[in-house]
Amino acid sequence: MDLYGKKTLWSFMDEEQRNITQSPTNLSFKAHPMTPILENDPQMSPARPSSASMISLTPSTPDSPWTLSPLHPTPSPPLFYHCLASLHRHDGNVFSIAISKGLVFTGSESHRIRLWRQPDCTERGHISASSSEVRAMLATGSTLFTTHKDRKIRIWSVSLSDHLKYRKVTTLPEKKAPLISFSKAQPRQKHKDTISCIAYYHAEGLLYTGSWDKTVKVWSLSEKKCVDSFVAHDDYINSIVVNQEDGFLFTASSDGSIKIWRRVYGETSHTLTMSLRFQPSPVNALALSSSHSSCFLYSGSSDGFVNYWEKEALSGRYNHSGFLQGHRFAVLCLATIEKLVFSGSEDTTIRVWRRAEASGFHSCLAVVEGHRGPVKCLAACLEMEKVVRGVLVYSASLDRMVKVWRIKMFGEEKSVGMNEAEKMELNKKLLEYETSPVLSPSWVERKLHGLH
Numbered sequence: 169m170d171l172y173g174k175k176t177l178w179s180f181m182d183e184e185q186r187n188i189t190q191s192p193t194n195l196s197f198k199a200h201p202m203t204p205i206l207e208n209d210p211q212m213s214p215a216r217p218s219s220a221s222m223i224s225l226t227p228s229t230p231d232s233p234w235t236l237s238p239l240h241p242t243p244s245p246p247l248f249y250h251c252l253a254s255l256h257r258h259d260g261n262v263f264s265i266a267i268s269k270g271l272v273f274t275g276s277e278s279h280r281i282r283l284w285r286q287p288d289c290t291e292r293g294h295i296s297a298s299s300s301e302v303r304a305m306l307a308t309g310s311t312l313f314t315t316h317k318d319r320k321i322r323i324w325s326v327s328l329s330d331h332l333k334y335r336k337v338t339t340l341p342e343k344k345a346p347l348i349s350f351s352k353a354q355p356r357q358k359h360k361d362t363i364s365c366i367a368y369y370h371a372e373g374l375l376y377t378g379s380w381d382k383t384v385k386v387w388s389l390s391e392k393k394c395v396d397s398f399v400a401h402d403d404y405i406n407s408i409v410v411n412q413e414d415g416f417l418f419t420a421s422s423d424g425s426i427k428i429w430r431r432v433y434g435e436t437s438h439t440l441t442m443s444l445r446f447q448p449s450p451v452n453a454l455a456l457s458s459s460h461s462s463c464f465l466y467s468g469s470s471d472g473f474v475n476y477w478e479k480e481a482l483s484g485r486y487n488h489s490g491f492l493q494g495h496r497f498a499v500l501c502l503a504t505i506e507k508l509v510f511s512g513s514e515d516t517t518i519r520v521w522r523r524a525e526a527s528g529f530h531s532c533l534a535v536v537e538g539h540r541g542p543v544k545c546l547a548a549c550l551e552m553e554k555v556v557r558g559v560l561v562y563s564a565s566l567d568r569m570v571k572v573w574r575i576k577m578f579g580e581e582k583s584v585g586m587n588e589a590e591k592m593e594l595n596k597k598l599l600e601y602e603t604s605p606v607l608s609p610s611w612v613e614r615k616l617h618g619l620h
Contacts, residue, residue, distance in 0.1 A: 248533065248534050248575070248576050249520070249534055249536055249573055249574060249575045249576065250573070250574060251538055251571055251572065251573055252287050252288065252289075252560075252572040252573065252574050253287070253288055253289040253571070253572040254538075254569060254570075254571050254572075255284075255289055255569065255570040255571075256568060256569055257276060257568045257569070257570070258568070259277075259278075260276050260277030260278060260568070261276060261277060261544070261564075261566055261568060262274050262275070262276045262544070262545070262564035262565075262568070262570055263275050263276060263277070263301065263302055263303050263304075263544070263545070263564075264302055264303060264304055264305040264314075264545055264564075265305070265545050265546070265547040265562050265563075265564055265570070266305040266306055266307035266312065266547060267286070267307060267547045267548075267549050267562065268307035268308060268309065268310075268312070269309070269310065269328075270285065270286045271283055271284065271285065271286065271292070271307075271326070271328060272284040272285075272286055272289065272547070272562055273305055273307055273312060274564065274570060275302025275303070275304075275305045275314060276302065277300060277301055278300055278302075279296060279297050279298065279299060279300040279316075280294040280295065280296055280297070281294060281295040281297065281302055281305070281312070281314060282294050283295070283326075283328070283332060286549075286560060287551065287560050287572055287574070288572075289570070289572055292328060292332055293328075293331075293332035294332075295312075295324060295326070295334050297314065297316060297322055298318075299316035299317050299318040299320065300316065300317050301316060301317035301362075302314050302315065302316060303315050303316075303317075303362055303363060303364055304363055304364060304365050304366040304377075305366070306366045306367070306368055308368060308370070310325055310326055310327055311323065311324070311325060311326075311337075312324040312325075312326050313366055313368065313375065315363035315366060315377065316363075317362075319358055319359045319360070319361070319362065319363060319379075320339050320340060320341065320358070321339070321340040321363065321366070321375070321377060321387070322336060322338075322339050322340075323336070323337040323338050323339075323340070323389075324336055324337060325337050338392055340357075340375075340387050340392065340393075340394070341357035341358050341393065341394060342392060342393070355385070355394050355395070355396055355397035356394070356397055357393065357394045359377065359379040359381050359383065359385060360379070360381040360383075361379050361380040361381035362379060362380045363377050363378070363379050364378055364379060364380055364404065364405060364406055364407075365377070365378040365405065365406065365407050365408040366378075366408065367408045367409050367410045367417070368410070369410045369412065369415055369417075370412060371412070371415065372415065372431075373388065373389045373390055374386055374387065374388060374389070374395075375387040375389060376408055376410060376417060377408075378400070378405035378406070378407070378408040378419055379405055380404045380405065382399055382400065382401050382402065382403065382404070382405060382421075383397055383398060383399050383400060383405075384397070384398055384400045384405065384408065384417070384419060384429075384438075385397045386436065386438065388436075395436040396436045396437050396438055398437075398438060400419050400421070400427060400429070401419065401421035401422075401423050401425065401427070402421070402423040403421050403422035403423035403450070404421060404422040404450075405419055405420070405421050406420050406421060406422060406450070406451065406452050406453070407419070407420040407451070407452065407453050407454040408420070408454070409454045409455065409456050411456060411458070411463070413458060413463070414484075415430065415431060416428055416429065416430050416441070417429040417430070417438065418454055418456070418465060419454075420451035420452070420453065420454045420467055421450070421451060422450035422451070423450075424445060424447060424448050424449060424450060424451060424469075425443055425444065425445045425451070426443070426444040426445070426451055426454065426465075426467055427440055427442070427443050427444070428440070428441050428442040428443075428444070428486065429441065442485070442486065444465075444467075444477065444486065444488070446475050446488055446491075447469050447471055447473065447475065448471075449469040449470040449471035449473075449498075450469060450470045450498075451467050451468070451469045452468050452469060452470060452498060452499060452500050452501070453467065453468035453499060453500060453501045453502040453511075454466065454467055454468075454502065455502035455503060455504045455509070456504065457504040457506070457507070457509065457523070459506070459507075459525070461525075462478065462479070462525070462528070463478070463479040464476050464477065464478055464479070464489075464523065464528075465477045465479070465486055466502055466504065466509055467502075468498075468499030468500065468501065468502050468511055468513075469498070469499060470498040470499075471498075472493075472494075472495040472496055472497055472498060472499060472513070472515075473491045473492065473493060473495075473499070474491060474492040474495075474499055474502070474509070474511050474521070475488065475490075475491045475492075476488075476489055476490060476491065476492070476530070477489060478528060489528060490530070492509075492511070492519075492521055492530055492532070494519055494532055494535070495511065495513040495514075495515055495517070495519065496513075496515045497513055497514035497515040497542075498513060498514040498542075499511050499512070499513050499514075500512055500513060500514055500542060500543060500544055500545075501543060501544060501545050501546045502546065503546040503547060503548040503561070504548070505548045505549070505550060505559050506550075507522055507523045507524075507525060508520060508521070508522055508523075508548075508559060508575070509521040509522075509523065509530070510546055510548055510561055512543030512544070512545070512546045512563060513542070513543055514542040514543075515542075516537070516539045516540060516541060516542060516543065516565070516567075517535050517536060517537050517539075517543070518535075518536040518539075518543055518546070518561070518563055518573070519532055519534070519535055519536070520532070520533045520534045520535075520536065520575060521533065534575075536561075536573060538571055538573075539563065539565040539567055539569060539571065540565070540567040540569070541565045541566035541567030541568075541569075542565060542566045543563050543564070543565050544564055544565060544566055545563070545564045546561065546562065546563050546564075547561070547562045548560065548561045548562070551574065558574050558575050558576045559574075559575040560572060560573070560574060560575075561573040561574075561575055
């Protein structure tokens with residue numbers, strides 16, 4: 169079947185309703201299939217507006233374009249995950265999500281950045297910017313970084329007690345910064361196209377931005393200016409991450425490559441150290457997962473695979489270790505929390521993977537269903553209440569929905585007060601769960617109702 173020819177994602181989903189098949193979920197190490205790439209969009213096929221009717225609840229503020237939708241029972245395993253809240257945006261898509269200090273930030277086609285309280289998504293206010301289309305967003309502590317349609321970066325200081333308080337710290341590049349550079353000592357200050365991704369290196373106070381103009385720009389927050397700019401790829405740059413341990417920078421592009429960069433010692437310039445190319449498909453997302461003994465790099469691409477590389481402790485090289493197979497269409501976003509990896513896809517699902525620390529083997533724990541359009545962005549954080557209760561995952565889709573999921577972390581909560589019999593029973597249930605095949609919840613539900 170040609171996924172990107174006459175059969176689009178939506179026609180495939182319509183056909184699936186007539187001919188139910190099991191969703192592939194297993195880890196595989198076979199060679200990648202050659203998948204044609206869309207001409208119009210380097211990441212995905214066109215989205216069809218959701219036709220689902222919803223019962224509207226009163227929005228948090230009178231002028232809010234958001235509606236908190238009622239939750240419906242899901243056919244998912246109740247002990248592993250469930251949806252806590254579902255928000256519907258009436259006008260336009262959500263492009264970006266960020267989390268910090270119990271707050272969730274959402275950026276959309278609007279010039280307003282909305283703030284929500286974790287985990288119930290109660291609206292706490294909004295930040296008004298002078299430009300719309302918040303394509304990329306990053307929150308750290310009380311600082312929020314946003315990118316906009318005017319190809320500028322805005323830095324905000326945000327605090328929330330009884331009321332939201334915010335102020336704009338600066339805009340990069342500043343108005344006084346020259347738009348045209350006449351020497352190498354002064355790199356061009358402004359991107360020529362949309363800023364698609366953003367990353368921050370805490371140790372040096374450096375902000376990295378990747379753009380569809382194929383360049384990466386490096387901004388010094390102390391100097392409030394661009395200190396380096398270089399052409400990183402031959403096509404759109406879709407994702408950018410920085411390793412906080414050593415400062416190495418990773419960029420992913422629609423040209424199918426991932427590149428690793430490092431700063432030249434004593435300078436502000438960057439040099440290419442390694443290029444990773446394991447698939448011909450556009451690379452849409454990157455994520456790092458580090459522990460005291462290992463570091464893994466994950467990439468999501470338009471062929472539906474999640475590739476991963478492990479860092480060698482001595483040489484620092486990243487060796488390709490395998491790929492995660494299960495999504496039927498492009499992987500558009502990734503998020504990691506400790507040993508868990510979350511992948512959002514054009515096939516409307518979110519997959520939850522867990523890495524075994526000793527062997528590095530990955531298993532698919534669940535297929536999270538609930539969206540009616542491609543899952544475009546993800547953010548995740550630990551949910552704490554004396555002990556770790558689980559992981560909160562925030563997802564935004566082209567169905568104009570933002571959903572909040574609680575993912576249970578089996579084996580992470582302390583078994584205080586449990587006797588030996590209860591511990592044996594818990595271990596038995598966990599073993600049964602981990603060795604059972606992971607099926608698409610909606611497929612299982614249809615099977616149970618005899619619709620196969």
